[in-house]
Amino acid sequence: MADANRTSGGGKSRVLLFDLRWILAFLFGVYGIVVTLMGLLANAKTYTASGQDVHVNVNLWTGIPMLVLAALFALWAALRPTFVPRSDDNAG
């Protein structure tokens, strides 16, 4: 896991080129917003894509957990940024 300020290895560190946690936060942020909005805009309609009534507002109840997941990843990445030791140039 990511400990802030960790500089193991040769002492040189760099922030990871891209942090997977931000990508996950972005993906579920977009999904959560779109799906939640569709759930809200659907009013009382709970029909599936094939036209059946499942009596549950699936979009709303899956959109909200996805937004929570996105927030958790963003929070984790913001509070514990990752540093990785610079790999040796002659590795391998």
Next chain:
Amino acid sequence: MATTQVLADASLRLNAAPIDYVLIGVYFVLVLGIGAMARRSVSSSLDFFLSGRSMPAWVTGLAFISANLGAVEIFGMTANGAQFGVPTVHYYWIGAVPAMVFLGLVMMPFYYGSKVRSVPEFLLRRFGPATHLVNGVSFAVAQVLIAGINLYALGTVVNLLLGWPLWVSIVVAAAIVLAYTTLGGLSAAIYNEVMQFFVILALLIPLTIVGLAKVGGWSGLMDKINATHLNPSAQLSSWPGTNITGINNPVLSVLGIVFGLGFVLSFGYWTTNFAEVQRALSAKNMSAARRTPLIGAFPKTFIVLVIFIPGMLAAVISPELAKFKAAQVANPNLKSLDGINYNNATELLMRDLLPNGMLGVAIAGLLAAFMAGMAANISSFNTVFTYDIWQPYIRKDRPDGYYLRIGRLVTVVGCVVAIAAAFIASGYGNVMNYLQTLFSFFNAPLFATFILALFWKRMTKAAGWSGLVSGTVSAVIVFALANAGVLTIFGSTDTQGPSFVGAMVAFVVDVVVSVVVSLATEPKPDSELRGLVWSLTPRGALRGGDDEPGDRAWYRRPAVLGATVLVIALALNIVFW
């Protein structure tokens, strides 16, 4: 090739709206973006094939189970859930979880500690070139075939969604996987596997919850299954699982599950399959490598609940699948009815339960699962081909950049061969049987060889390859006899029995041949076996000396993690008894 019968049925077409395509598009932009970004971190062959051994444990742990979350889980296991019901859990709680714990606690110190770059390379160090070549070549062939199965499954999903011809879907899917694995190597594959893990949960969890709400909860599902009179008691309790093994005698059925599925097939698959072990080898230190399968075991224990339950739900909610299941009782040889069989359980449930919006997320999740599965096969194939076949036997002693180029080139070749294999896979009704067959040919004898290799220093070079070859051949013979209808006591070819028994036979033959050959030939001197055999390796070396300060915390100790997950699996096993 039976490529047309599977699809073509318009009733399976999902009514995707433009917003669904947008959500799928967002996912693919990220998939390819990860490939492009990971490319910047690839400067040596070790970066390309093993992510430069730099990954944190939570990433490798999730990638470890995601690499297996392709066609096997989503189609095969929901199909098993729809056909057999609760006994599907044995693949997880008897099979995968104990095997993953064993890998983390017992075997990983040898893999990571010996600094080998692949599973076959360990066999090279322990037994020499003959065993190395047998395993390297058979693994490379198996991975390309399994990549073809994943590709085929992906192709059928795209075919259902967009109505594209199967071959177009297969080629386009292969091109996407090819793009990010050649660019970013193992890092791109692993990052996409972790992303896929979460998206696939966003598919499976809503399917399970909405489906259960529709039938009136777990008791409602049990009532519905009881009302069908299709041998309901076997479907609703995990033991003795006679329906899944096809072995009528309950005692033999339990033995088949515990030894065939659990001890031989699952231990063989999870502990020796380089497509899995590679994820752990990319971890940044010994502690992270050992925790990789252990961290993966926790979600693995629970994920089966959102896989077999949707399968059971599909068989009672979807009228087409319920009709097929009833018809199959009257005629056990029936492969499909109006183009529908158990492999369609996931799509049928998506069609019947999800609104536009969530449908897009769900389709993205399915596509992600298949691509990640194929990417795992391809990224382990290119590593073994380059490090274990090309570098030692065909072109030695070239600069590292040469092998990086070869790795990228081989990735392209692997994808092309996988496309051909996809058309072979299309001839089978239940994809699981095909996969299990392959695993019993390759993994079961390999596990036997590894156990002897690690714990019996007397085992010789000649025993290594002769045990592997004879074990694999005997599994093929059992499978051929069962297919020909000669051996019927362990179930028909439509069930998993022949695979379980074939795996057990392969294991026993491997052990017997290895022991006999070892006693007749000269062992290697002890000095060459240090770090490769349990009794000749100092205990300190098995723990690794490169821990980070936080790695000594009790909650990161491998023994604590392993024991905890085993207790959870046991408790769940009792709940579903």
